[in-house]
Amino acid sequence: MKKLFFVCTLLFTLFAWAQDPQVIEGKVLNSNDDAPLENVNIVNLNSVRGSTTDVEGEFKIRASVNDTLFFSYLGFKSIRIRVTNDWLKFGDIKVKMTELGIALEEVVIKPVQLTGYVEIDAKLIPVYDDYRYRISGIGSGYEGGDTSPGAVSKVLSAIFNPADFLYNVFGKRPKQMQKLRKMKEDDEIRNLLQSKYDRETLMVLLQLEKVDVDEILNRCNYSKNFITTANDLQILDAISDCYEEYKVLNRGKE
Template identity: 55%
Template sequence: MKRILPLLFFLFSFLGFSQNEEEPTIEGEITAKVINAQTSFPMESVHVINLNKVVGTITNQEGKFTIPAAVNDTLYLSFLGFKSQKVRVTNDMFKFEGTEIALTELAYALEEVIVRPYQLTGYLEIDVKNLPINNSYQYSISGLPTSYEAGSKNPSAVTKVLGAILNPADLLRNLFGKKPKQLRKLRQMKEDEDIRNLLASKFDRETLTELLQLEKMDIDDILSNCNYSKSFISTANDLQILDAISSCYEEYKVLNRR
């Protein structure tokens, strides 16, 4: 019995050590190929961005790209006329060659959307139950002619409405303060030529929201409270919006130090 106990202790210690030993994170460069999901043809000039490292590249004539990455990084792929896609980097992408990523044309992606018209019966009690409910919050302020709809996300929307009217500085502090890591990416984004080229060709704020982890509504709030006009906000391309946010953020940091 005395001999068995030390042996069991050794086995349990070895198993515990094996479980605690974690596989090291793989990091380096990965190579993959982007294809058209409908035709399987390679896609050239697809923009690929590593959202974690804030670096970008584009695919060559064979649809291939190489980009710095680590396991669990997220790649964001974008091409005009195709549905943008996010892909998480896995160990297999480093271990095996021939990784293919398929993008779907928007025409095919839209076919998957089912539009359900309202089925009205003519009976008020039944039709009222079938109509969608608007969960947006409406706020009215004394002295102002119209009410404000603050969105349907959560009750904190009232903070943004009141903050924008009563104290713009507080709204900026809330927006910038909640996303310090994402906003530190601004300088990296401006320095990467591939990312700048992509943003210069886009007007939908989609890439910006993914990179900064801000919502489109937050971007509009930031620009509005930095005294940018509605015309600029609605017509500027994403690169101009990035420069505007960056300029506003620098001014905020100066004011915040004071």
Template identity: 60%
Template structure:
């Protein structure tokens, strides 16, 4: 009887310890409040992106946000007119909950701009000759998905076709160097909040952070994918993301085709 009581006590103790451990497990989300460092007012619709897990969210009317995260994940916080910051997720943050985060306002110095592109005379024929004409052509390659390549010059088609048969082409040089970063494209396209944030941005900052590439690399990728300068200069960040993604998918088709050809040879 004594042994039976000891056994029951041990089982109940282990069960209680197990329940306590389950109850105190580290949560998988972090919560924070973003405010202005100068006014202490909440920043509404501030953008938060978990770089490691490629997911995003935004603050509510009270500056509060909640996002899935784990220890050592890095959150990128950005808000129009404020300096973007990166915050590391810690055990204490996960354990104790809401954390107040201050963002510093940027000092914007606007330079004087003189708009003097056209000097109109009032004569239609003369004025029409001053208007720049831009011709953006798009080229398709049979057998490849997507709508094709956009280019500012007709002879770009030769460059695209030549790239398919040249093992050291720009697609291989740019995408082949950064396979891990390019694999993040799919996750970015699948996250509705990230797509929503990118559709409102033109600064490429979030793209650089999520793809973990430099501004030079990003510009070079889009440029070498033969999108026109007009598109590059006017597109929002979501359009740039979709353009890169389309080009990358074509690159993968070309790469697989090359590999099959090399095996046959």
């Protein structure tokens, strides 16, 4: 009986140890020439923790068995890797990323041609009716939509309409939406998103398409200018604020 108890205790301890997050290490290389890649962004999609590679391409991040790590780097194909027992057991592994060809679209700049006459130039200069706000942690402000200072009106309508887009995204994806707060609390992820504009990390974490991200912002009353020019950290804060508002209104409804 004592032997059985000892074996069960040992197995339980080993199982619990295997489930606890551990610091794992690895190195990210260019698959073309095995050169180390610096500043590769790594996000644990399960625990929503972030990390980056150093000048030697090396990184450390806390993870458990079966956690999925998301690697992204400008100009390279993003990849996902699942943490295995072997990784935890043997330690350092090498992750190779494939370089992509990037074609930049032509940008046409059309400056406003001023005449020098105030009466005429005042009519030529575009006027934007978007409201100006400020997101915590961001030096500059962002522009909201031109119908109201906040997203209350549209979010409120979503609460009472099961067919509404926001109702389906916010109401039926609680686990994904809960990651918003974790993302905001992780400094590595905030630093990562502040320099990104592709929405890729947000899409992977929230399990949404880019068109869905844009639609959330549109339904939450953010302007087209903000949707197209904001960095991913600003987008994160905007969606998070809208979701928190949704939860408050939803509790009021219940």
